[in-house]
Amino acid sequence: MSQGVEWALHCTVTLAGQPEGATLLGRDLALYHGVSEAYLLKHLQALVRAGLLESLPGRAGGYRLARPAAEISVLDVVTAIEGVGPSFRCSEIRRRQPGATTEAAAYRRPCPINATMLAAESAWRDVLSGRTIADLLLEIHRRADFDSLVRGAEWLSTRTRN
């Protein structure tokens, strides 16, 4: 899994903590998280394409959430960056075996190996779709060092654009 997932989750949570309607520049999101601006912009654009963020042009431009944080699941962000396809890809090896038949009907039921791998991915997705960006923001605030939280919020407040 690419590091973009970590960056995208942190940025989405950070934007969720901004005043309603306010934006942050990609440059400031990169500075805030201490990551490469060029790479981050690529991931932010992926979040925009997925309909999770809005990108506003002009002087008051920047990024903000496209819908409430409680309506963006962690899975939404992960799939925006990594794609929706399964990580395990079945190439239907069973049809290449010496005994294989050419009758498609014989393979209507999925290969149990594929079914098992997909069941595991489904369990993975269930956990991520069951947590929202709002959940993460709340949890981060509850766990954070209070002074660090205040200093971070102060830094962000000087960059927020309305």
Place this chain on the structure above:
Amino acid sequence: MSQGVEWALHCTVTLAGQPEGATLLGRDLALYHGVSEAYLLKHLQALVRAGLLESLPGRAGGYRLARPAAEISVLDVVTAIEGVGPSFRCSEIRRRQPGATTEAAAYRRPCPINATMLAAESAWRDVLSGRTIADLLLEIHRRADFDSLVRGAEWLSTRTRN
């Protein structure tokens, strides 16, 4: 996830269906599954290193399970090929933020973003550790086209080495 996972699972299940103590050559496992012998040997060696297969030298040589199929989980095979580490890697972005403190104690509790990603991977692993190679063999036999199964078994029986 690499295609090696699919190949390794199919080979392990195929070996589980062999007479006790019998072996199959890597070349025949590659032929049977219609895959590259050179790549397959690399994956078979990973399964040997993980203690899931035994590799016997000499004229009666080849591969066989190192322990009963009911004691090899799907997760055992997947981690032998893909490694045991988590797919999501937290780089502790939170410690690079402007408000961050240098006191390690402030970060004793894991970042909720990391905790969520690891919970999802744990759910994924639970599914794979709950299914064994014996389960897969049984399920494949129950679902397979009977004639294909017989032809495949006949082909394998001419290659089995005792």
